[in-house]
Amino acid sequence: MVTRSTHPGRSWTWSRIGTTSALLVAAVYFLLPIAWVVIAATKSPGDLFGTNGLWLSDTPQLLHNLQRLFTENNSAFVTWVANSVLYSGLGAFVATLLSTACGYGIAKYSFLGKEKLFALILAGVMVPATVIALPLYFLLNTVDLVGTRLSVLLPSMVSPFGVYLARIHSATVPDEVIEAARLDGAGEGRIFALVAAPMMIPAMVTIFLFQFVTIWNNYLLPLVMLSSEKTFPVTLGLTLWNSQTQRDPYFYTLVVTGSAVSMVVLVGLMMGLQRFWKAGMTTGATKG
């Protein structure tokens, strides 16, 4: 069998046309808002409300909008992107280490209360993030962390779903390999760091990406925690500008241009790493 039987030859059959048309319709739906925002990013505030949304205006000013986007408020937008990268990058990195170690520990050792602990962590997956955010704000307020970058970073480092994925993926590390390393006299930490972790890298990348996007897209946590714009991530910064449209409509253009730019950045990043998503999902979704 050279090709999968589900891939018949590339002939123009009715089912081929039908399937492709259906998928094209869906693609138009998914692309519509993205096309709108990219076009809107080239418009002046007046044209934004005065011209057709899917057509360029007579006087496109993308460069002008970009220039203002990156310089407005002492280059606040650049700070926000940097903050988002810090929160998402560092948060996801630590989250990946913590949950991989925990998932590995649960998968490869037996200890008292193991399944209870795992059940508790899984219950954590079920708790809506919105439920955690408000009490966490009052709690962190009592230890003076509210308003600091740590108030967003620390909670972002906990990924119960990551533990779930890591436990499943620990199956890719054969017990025999661990046993052999032990016989060679390696300590448990060393085995994890030098033997198990390298074998789990695809899983770790998946956890990292998942958490990265979760933190990047998070709005409520920074919304409740942060008050100074210097600490804002992109999501919060853009809504801050959006609220200022009440006093200066030019902010509409800044919000739209900023949305387009941040979208291009993250979508590009995700597409570049798409194969890792698939790799992680396969095992994550079918085992367990």
Place this chain on the structure above:
Amino acid sequence: MAFTRDTPTPGVRQRTRLSPAWGFVAPFTVMFLAFYLAPIAYALVDSLFATKSSGLGFGPPQRVFVFLRNYTDALSSPAFQASLGRLFLFCIIEVPLMVATATVLALLLETGKALWPRFFRVVYFMPYGVPGVIATLLWGFLYIPATSPVLQGLKAIGIGLVPLSSTNVLFAIANISLWLYAGYNMIILTAALQSIPTEIYEAARIDGAGEWKLIWLIKLPLIRGSIVLVTLFTVIGTLQLFVEPLVLSPLTTAISSDFTPNMAAYANAFTKNNSSVAAAMAVIVAIIAFAMSYIFLRIVNSKGRQAW
């Protein structure tokens, strides 16, 4: 167990057997306690108190223990009841819509009959990288006649759609969630479809099964676990409903400040400066989330093999 190298006495053996695992498990567990369980505990305690002033209200307020008053107040308030009802209605709209769309897209892509499957996969997945707030801002523009080419087009052919009217607003919000997460859920399902061994299809085809039979008898049953996972995540996602209505709220009369339980909690904490009521509302949502997840998994698992 064989995970210890030197075990002189049973007592020490017990301890050394536990220690390496906890070395791996403890760091996460500590953070989990601090940032997941502690806030819930804090909310539970705070929800039992209330703040009181006196006179004209310019003196410092006092904190008093009111036991379950905040819960009974919240649950007996018609506005909060309405917001819970809205949440259930949204669940009923959103969950089947999401699961069906993601499944149909995944099946269409995996029939092998489509042109450019890689292109489509990427396009559908793209919105997942767009933060919910930003997606809502964008759809907000597309829901307003003045800025929406879609509504302008519909109007030109005589259809006067008002996405943000009180009858349509839940669908308008469901559409935003669908746009954001359908592609992500589709990826989970296509991954599951791809892991089905091709020999199964061949055997079925030899038995004379058509594409529809293949879907109903082989593909869907074999990706059942993933469908359950997608459904569960969608249910939890719908219970979080907050950002979309919050951002759309200024644009329409159909969204009040307590449109969803999360919005009501947020308004109490940040507009009305009433953290105890907010805490009680957060606890109620958490209990509902647990109950719904539990009931859902019970139903699914009782019908055959364990899915998750």
Place this chain on the structure above:
Amino acid sequence: MRTTILLGMGVCLALGLAGCSSPDATATTDPPSEAASSAASGPVELTFQSWVPNIDKAVDQFNAAHPGIHVTLETITAGPDGGYAKMFSAVKAGNAADVAQVGYDWLPDFVRNDAAEDISSYFKDSASLFADWQVAAMTFADKVYGVPQASSPLGLYYRSDVFAEAGASVPTTWDEFYDAAKKIHASNSERYIAAFAFNQTPWLLGLSEQAGAVWFAANTDSWTVNIDGPETMKVAQFWQKLIDEDLVKIEADMSSEWYADIQSGNIATWICGSWGDAIIRGNAPDTAGKWAVAYMPQWQAGQKATGTWAGGSANVVLKGTKHPAEAAQFAIWLNSNPESVSTLVSIGAGWPSIKDISSIASLQSDPTVFDFYDGQDIWDVFAESDSNVASRWKWPPLVPSLYSAITDNMKSAIDSKRPLGTAFTQSQTAMVDALKAAGISVS
């Protein structure tokens, strides 16, 4: 060790001198104290939290004129959208900013939560510079808790071209407003005289205030709440009539849809404060020359009643600041120095709270503004409106709860086609219940 002592001395010196010197508005720079403190320990660092767009320009002016004090601006989420709540928690945690932007309507909650510093001693010499009713709004139990920045006397912005096309005259009374509404909508079914801004409690409140409503009054130990009195109901019924006859467009103001409508002329008037100018000019530059401003329509011909957009906005020294004297000095200078006030006017912060506006450059002549209104000096209208503000209101605590109640009830009244008056009746009950639940007396 040595630096600590020097630092301490510097702070004492700065505090002492700032306390002695009178912060006269016309000569607010205080070289001796600043020179002394900066020589000893560098400038005093203050943080100012505000969400007024472009207010950094005024802050920069302050910093340039005061080498001994350096103010850092923090742009924060607008107060009612969560900014205030965070200020409260920051004060509790002891890491608050030094000065903050606070609306008159929220100030009582700052006092109630012990989040505002009593600045009476720093403010007393400057009090006479500011409008009396606004100073009164800052005062609770004879203590002053804020420096007034701007009020929002209302005026009527209108599209002269739309009125001309419809053959409508500019209304001086609400009856004429109704007649003009009919003519404008009859001339073009897409056009409306105004948006009914269900989302904007301050707007509804200003209209009610103009009709003579007094929603809140303070007795010795309890509040009188009268949100659904006859004056408010008169306003509700008037707009109800316009809605019923499809003469106004039900639409959130300052929304994307609304911006499109004021550009196209589909919305022909807007009742709002002087800061509305910045919004109209910024959004609809192509309509230059087509706008004008008139005094608000009256309930009785010949009167000059007016209202405000929920009072105004103040700068408050937050509790826990290490430099209350400098913080108060900053707040006073920012809002009384003629150049600073001129900047505040031009960025759209609102109508100045100071009495003497003759020295405010941007109010005297501003070609970019006046040309947009076909040469009209629109500030005359707001100056007159400001002088007629009848400040009989006293804000109680929990006004934020009232705002969300009014907006929610207004939305639901419109959505279910109930009379607008029910929204005020329901809000009256909600506000009284909220006050009582918080232990505050209502009579």
